[in-house]
Amino acid sequence: MGRGAVAYDCDVLVVGGGIVGLATAYALTRAAPGTRVTVLEKERGPARHQTGRNSGVIHSGIYYRPGSLKARYAVRGAAEMVKFCAEYGIPHEVTGKLIVATDRAELPRLHALVQRGRENGIPVRELGPAQIAEYEPCVEGLAAIHVGTTGICDYGAVAAQLARASGVEVRYGAEVVRVDRRADLGVAVRTASGDVVRGKVLVNCAGLHCDRVARLTGDDPGMRIVPFRGEYFTLARPGLVRGLVYPVPDPAFPFLGVHLTRGVDGGVHVGPNAVPALAREGYGWSVVHPRELAGTFAWPGAWRMAREHWRYGAGELRRSLSKGAFTDAVRRLLPAVRAEDLLPASAGVRAQAVLRDGTLVDDFLIREGARAVHILNAPSPAATASLPIGREVARRVLAAL
Template identity: 55%
Template sequence: MSDVVVGGGIVGLAVARQLLIQRPGSTVTVVEKEPAVGRHQTGHNSGVVHAGVYYPPGSLKAALCRRGVALLREYTAEHGIAYRELGKLIVALDADEEKRLGDLHERAAANGVPGIELLGPSGMRDLEPHVHGRAALHSPQTAVVDFGAVARSLADDVVRRGGQVRLGTAVRGIRQSGDKVRLGTSGGEIVADRVVLCAGLHVDRLAVLAGGDPAPRIVPFRGEYYRLTPQRADLVRGLVYPVPDPRYPFLGVHLTRRVDDTVDVGPNALLALAREGYRHHDLHLPELLGTLTYPGFVRMARRHWRTGVSELAGSLVKSRFAAAARRYVPQLSAADLLPAPAGVRAQAVDRDGSLVDDFRIEFSRRVVAIRNAPSPAATSSLAIAEHIVARLE
């Protein structure tokens, strides 16, 4: 049996490793267009290991996040990778948010999130003395990790188990022919029995090459971050998050202490001008035109254009970004924020303009495509791999 995994991010590497665990001695090749693994979503995130608070019970996200946390904690312990359970406070600022906080508590309990607890102002201050709010939901086992380090360790595992990781190899064509899949790549043709597409920002394009549906389409959203100055990093001990608002498609600005003790503030959510558009001026005109002319994007933009304007204003005016964070940590000012690297989220959007919420994994005869894997995909990566490989076998 010969398997090819396209994409050298944390999910693709986890799938390759699981294939080798399931079938020792089989031929497994990871194909990655970049010169190193984990260069995109895996290496451009806040490093949060989510506990499973937000996701609808019974969804793939809920099940695979909880399983993924257990597997990731075990994996990092075995491989000496720092894993810190700093805990998360989801903070309600008014009565309406406090009611939604109660709903989140019920959802978290249904998902089996351990140690979850509702707190009042005094309980919040015990954990985060500088955080202001009316009430909070505390998730003590929410953790942080360096997902890039996890990806590099997974790549080493793949090679150690007899697999290959081919870097600098871009996939340009996919053709299913009889009982084989033929991949045209920048390094020549690769013939496989099965192919798993874990290509993140480019997975929709590759899925179409393999004969899949054009929808959902990946729409790239750039998430911009600031970082607290070292002198102000002690204002946040762990993770401080807002209560999700169902009217808006993204969570909003929050504060996250990372595994190296720096504290990130963000992200916002702006339409990226390229699928790998990490900077304001990164523009790929064909990709941008493809997004703007996609009917699903047009419908989504009509619904959420006010949110888009607000996010753009926060991006252009640092004081507005700081004001969003100051709602939770009143001592913060714009002078406390330093620029930090941005990330790009590969968000799948359906034809009707709805953002695909759950993980979406399409199985065909010989090609599997992970069509939507936003957060908590990194947290869930080892469990996603189990799920896919079990279905393949």
């Protein structure tokens, strides 16, 4: 078929209908009105995985290395997310949060977070034990910091509104199984139902499957997604917690530890831990996909990561298998909690990019190929930062067009 005879179904094909894919579609239509965008989502609705299965926190950006994409986009994105929710009447609240040190060994890390927050332009207040009780009467700690710009919202509702506000075509039940890319003819995608959709540029926002989609495109992502399941409980006595309470995180890991979060529905989420999932969408121990598991085992980085961090992993595994151990972790922050206060809730799976040398990718990772832009690492705080991420991806796509 000659170049002039190509019939494109759209200008931009976005693979993935989570919040990052829909924010990219939204940004494209804002930056270049008239750009034809089609979003392909394999589920029957938006935000069915990472976007819709988290604690709903609008992160301030305090944890992230100054100058990193996470720091820049989270700080900017938090303010923009609050504004977006207010504009469209989406449930949200700027609550602030406490980060609490319960052990003397954590105090230097807490002080380092104060400095990091100030470098990132985030208002931070240092608290002693008596001041902790003013915010959270049932929480105990040696010291804490209060971060005023943290909030909560309903990210599933945000994703649905991004789809509506962008006005783009979103095809649900459209799983991508093949990609044919030619430099002069654009990108053709075949779905599991046999439909073929042609576009000029492909944007890979496939989350838990982003490395697989990159390889379908013919690009080497240089990483693999290793899925980590985060298991949650809800608090039977939500009155024990007023707002958001976090431990001091270990800077060696991209996980924040077991925390307590009062959501927009008034319930309190407790969790998550971080255990290896046995499938990309392995929301319980019973969900096992041997082919996906084999793909993880075949990646050298997974073994190197396991060798380096097995002690940390063993603790997370213990908290997954023992409710008593999980309760003990919560009681460090909230001594009044009992095992019977923790009611099982739905789990989430984090799409964690791991490099060949075993490095856990800490920052957002966006890479470009011919007629393709791949978002290869966008776990938390990607929902918070989705509007700035979408604009950055849209900028790269429009340059490719």
